[in-house]
Amino acid sequence: MKKKIKFQLLLLALIGIFTTMFLVLGICYDLFRKQVIEDLKTYAHLLEDTNALSDLMERRYDSKKDKVRITVVDESGDVLYESDADADKMGNHGDRPEIIQTFATGEGYAVRKSSTMGKNTFYYAIRIEEGNVIRVAKDADSIWSIFAGALPAIGGVTAFIILLCTVVAHVLTKALIAPIEKVANNADRLEELEIYEELAPFVATINEQHENILKNAGMRQEFTANVSHELKTPLTSISGYSELIESGMASDKDVVRFAREIHRNSDRLLILINDVIRLSELDVVDMEEHFEWLNLSEIAETCVDMLQINAENHGVALTFRGETCMVRSEKQMLEELVYNLCDNAIRYNNKGGLVAVLVKKAEDKTVLIVEDTGIGIPKAHQERIFERFYRVDKSRSKSTGGTGLGLAIVKHIVAKNEAKIELESEEGKGTKISVFFS
Structure with missing residues (x-):
């Protein structure tokens, strides 16, 4: 986990470094481009305002001094003057973007790239009173040339930042992992540990x-x-x-x-x-259950019929009343649920007692009710009655043949069906257990 965190922190740092580098390079080059064009614009207007153009055209202008090339083009696009070449040998410039723009608006500029030279040529043109166009041009390094020149410095800075980030990532990772390791090593006394608040839900869950x-x-x-x-x-x-x-x-x-x-x-x-x-x-939590729509009333009635002999042997009357109520469950579960509730009500009843089973609709729920007139359950024992092997009267339970697991099975089945169970009982008067199915 530590290695993964370190790697991710370094990766973020590298992404940040290179993103920032290219953004800064792009912004700087854009400012450089604007400055070059502005300088050419000033140079062109200076030629126009000082009437220096005629002097330049009469004597040969040496463009190598300030690395600015001057071209004069007439209205038809023919070159009248070129400081770096013979104007008579140059083709028509009427199709150049900066020339077209200048004839349309009075001034124009363009940047043309040279893939072989690794440079860009900046052009700026203005239209003078005679109708001709003065165009000044200057070669400048392209963004990639500038990048290549700065590469050693960039590499050095990048290496330093990566080294710094590695150290910072190590320190941060150690600081992040330390509380988690403390929790892992002290799982038996978590309440005594001082942890940062983000870990509180995690510790509470543990x-x-x-x-x-x-x-x-x-x-x-x-x-x-x-x-x-x-x-x-x-x-x-x-x-x-x-x-x-x-x-x-x-x-x-x-x-x-x-x-x-x-x-x-x-x-x-x-x-x-x-x-x-x-x-x-x-x-078993992940045991596969095959739920289907079943008539609870039909299953309960069949179970009651099956237990009639058992009820007669205990001297108890067992009755059923119900209406058609469909629930989504497993047949075996419902049979065990009804059987265990009824069997329990019969075992812990009195001679001449009654067990009444009812299935009905209650608002949007289906309710199974098993009510008896038996010995009842004292208040002190009602919360624990669904525990395994828990018996209120152990001597009576064993004499009736009960295992002490019937109601525990009932509780599990209710939970599996996402149902709700309610117990009402009074000692000496009887017990009523209701199961609510959604």
């Missing part, structure tokens, strides 16, 4: 992520411990009962009872393992 990582690590550790504990209980029972049967110490009557307990604990293990696997699947 802090939040660090806290989340620690929290998730704690939750995973707790989850692993809980899973181990939950698996240990039925496995211990299965091992104990099977050992008694194997040793021959159990009577025929006990064998039947022990086999029933082994079967019950095996079922509990399977349910627990399935719930743990499902939670792990729901924990």
Whole structure:
């Protein structure tokens, strides 16, 4: 990263150097060009005002003294006088831009480039009273000739500036990177560091992520411990009962009872393992879900029908009421959502209790409501009820066969569907859980 920053700073410096150099060169040359033309203009008017032209035409003018060439052209474009050549041998000048402009406006100028000589010839012409045109010309270096002449000096200055920029880039890079390196090396105590304000959002994000990582690590550790504990209980029972049967110490009557307990604990293990696997699947953030439009009412009604026998075994009445409500989700998720809410309401109900399932429209949302007349949840426990393996009454939960993961699965499914869940409960009177789908 340091090398990249240094390179970019040097690149910007070089761009700035060469851009400035060419701009300054262009501006200076433009001023030089204007000055040459102004000098030629003054020279031409001086020839006209002092009547020196006739004297020059009578005697040969030596243009080498001041490097100014003088030409006189008549109205037809023929050359009457040329200071640097024989006028009789020169062609018609009527097509020259400066001559055309002068006949049109009284004065004109032009610049012609010589690619072979690396010079520019500047022309300035004025029309005098006789109708003829006086044209003065002067050769001057082109912009590239000036650039070539200044190249050694420019190269030296450029080398010095590049060296200076390299040092400055190194210092600036070190100053820019230092706070970031400090943050990287002290991730466990970011709140104690002094940083510039631009890094504050970055540090806040790192802090939040660090806290989340620690929290998730704690939750995973707790989850692993809980899973181990939950698996240990039925496995211990299965091992104990099977050992008694194997040793021959159990009577025929006990064998039947022990086999029933082994079967019950095996079922509990399977349910627990399935719930743990499902939670792990729901924990995967980038897992591909195949969402489609589904009739929530139809899925809820099917689930209620499937749980009727379970409800009868617990002495609970299970009812359903609903209207056609389409939601975009995955069928398995919706089935698990309804099943876990209903199963939980049945398990923690009283003999002769009621579980009512309702699907309806509420403004622009679809609502699934599962309401029971069971034991209810104390206020102190309501915030934690959706945590994994959290039980309000552990003895009752185990006696009903619950794994403590049903509502945790519900919470994950609600999050995956970007829905909202609300809990209303009063101890001894019952619980109402509502899920709102957009």
